[in-house]
Amino acid sequence: MGKATQHAKASASGSHRWLNCTAAPTFESQFPDNDPGKYAKEGTLAHKICELTVNYNAGYITKRKFNSQIKKCRTDELFSEEMIKTAEVYGEYIWEKVMSFSEKPYQQQEVRVDFSDYVPEGFGTSDCIILGSGHLIVVDYKHGKGVPVSAENNSQMRLYALGALKKYGMFYPIDKVTMAIVQPRVTEEVSEETIPLSELLSWGERIKPIAQKAVSGIGAEFKEGTWCQFCKGKAVCRARSENMTALEDFKDLPIDGKLSDDEKTSRMAAMDAGFTLPPVLTDTEIGDLLYRAETLVSWYNDLKAYALEAILTGKDIPGWKAVAGRSVRAFDDADQAIEDIKKAGYEEAMLYERKPKTLAQLEKVIGKKEFDRIAGSHVIKPIGKPTLAEISDKREPYNQAAVDFKGATQA
Ligand code: SF4
Incomplete structure (x- = not known):
């Protein structure tokens, strides 16, 4: 997750940025930390549920403890049932990985890792580490539902792997490393990269001088790019x-x-x-x-x-001011307003509209399995309107012939 609570100047989660723009860590240090928004807090809660799920599956905590902890999580205003489901997906993936070893591997959640051999003062927290039979697996859970994050050549994951190596390498001989990102709200597929240990180590050596520059600020250079998105000074x-x-x-x-x-x-x-x-x-x-x-x-x-x-906050940006945006009229008390209209002699039929819930709302109310059983045969998925996307987008290219054909068969 990259949730080092005190910040390393060059963090693992920000590594894509500082590996490209070495001036970023020093530049960003003049800005206050952003207040962790609702999404970050939701992510923390979802991680907590993931951790409990994996610890329960591994037999590290009893069912009683698991249930009582989950009950506590449910009282959080940010809790949603979806978190239980995504934690199950994450838990299943970890379980499958653990079962793929011929002998029971070592497994630990929320491991603080120190990768300061490569990045000055670098540390972070890895969501899950599995070790055994020469194989190190580092897993990260991402709760975001925006862009899918790939584990391929992912510097954050590689730094965690280097940190895990420092922590466990003396006790567990390792020759290959798998880095995996589970992002169930975006895709069912888990993004994985497996590389030989030698490749991870030589990558670590390659980034050392860049990290040195980024942390010290000496010889650091600004370079703009997609990585600016999460820069505090963007x-x-x-x-x-x-x-x-x-x-x-x-x-x-x-x-x-x-x-x-x-x-x-x-x-x-x-x-x-x-x-x-x-x-x-x-x-x-x-x-x-x-x-x-x-x-x-x-x-x-x-x-x-x-x-x-x-x-x-009281500053002056010459040429600009804040104004109230467009707003829509609303009742202060809708029930009372309807009541008053009825009292004035208007029929209920004129005042209410009877509309079925949407497909997604019905699925939520009935539950996915039951919904599929009863109404699954009525669900269709029309091809969406064409929209422009970058060539790297995972979706299939729009096929006009397929759309025309579908239209013809439906007619
Ligand atoms: S906004 Fe972009 S170019 Fe500027 S410091 Fe941040 S990462 Fe570097």
Whole structure:
């Protein structure tokens, strides 16, 4: 989870950022910690339930203790039944992994790991570590339901693995390492990467000088990219702003554009030689611009959020002010309002609309299994409207022929 409660300057969860932008840890240190929002608190509770589930499955706690702890979790206002289900998915995965060993492996939840041999003062907490027969498995549970996080080449997971190695390597010989991310609210598939120990160690050596730079700040450099998303200074960072404003022209192609090196080189050469670019953008350029415009929109939203917050706390952002947004009329007491209308002689039939619950609401009320049994045969899933997505998106490309065919057979 990356929930080191006191922060390491270069944390495992922020490693994707500081490995790319070595200036980020020093830059971020001037901003206060963000208040952990509702989602972070929900994540903490979901992790707690995961931990209890795995400990119960492993026989580390009794059923009585498990039930009483879960009962306690249920009293939390952020609790939802979904947390029990996602913890079961996580628990099942851990159980399968444990059972795949020929001899019972060592297994531990919420393990504090120290990877300071690679990252100065680096430490964190790994959700689950399983060890045995030369195999180290590091598992992370993610409760978010946004973007799927891949375990492939994932620096956070690799740092946890290096920390686990430091902790247990003396007692358990290890020759291969699996890093796994369970994210049940996004996908049923668990993302895994298995690499030989030698590969993990050489990766650790490669990042050492980068981590040194990031922590000391000496020789650190700003570099804007997708990793800015969770940077505390993202709204006010000049490096990010300069990269965004470079979109106005093509003189300095942003680092993260999608043009190939050949395309960039020939474009620069043409401009250096004084050629004017053709008035019509090519499809390749449009693909590149779309990608960068998306980044620009996200930066614009960060600027807006920062400015609003600043104005509301009494600062002056020249040229801008906070106003009340559009609001919709509502009853202060809907029951009383309806009662008054009825008393005025209006028929109930005019005042109420009888609507069935949505499919998702009915499924929730009846329960998934029972819902499938009774109404499953009536459930259809029409193909959604086409929408633009990056090529890396996991969904299948939209198939117009399949849509036309479906339409024809339904007619
Ligand atoms: S916003 Fe981006 S470029 Fe600026 S410090 Fe943060 S990670 Fe680096």
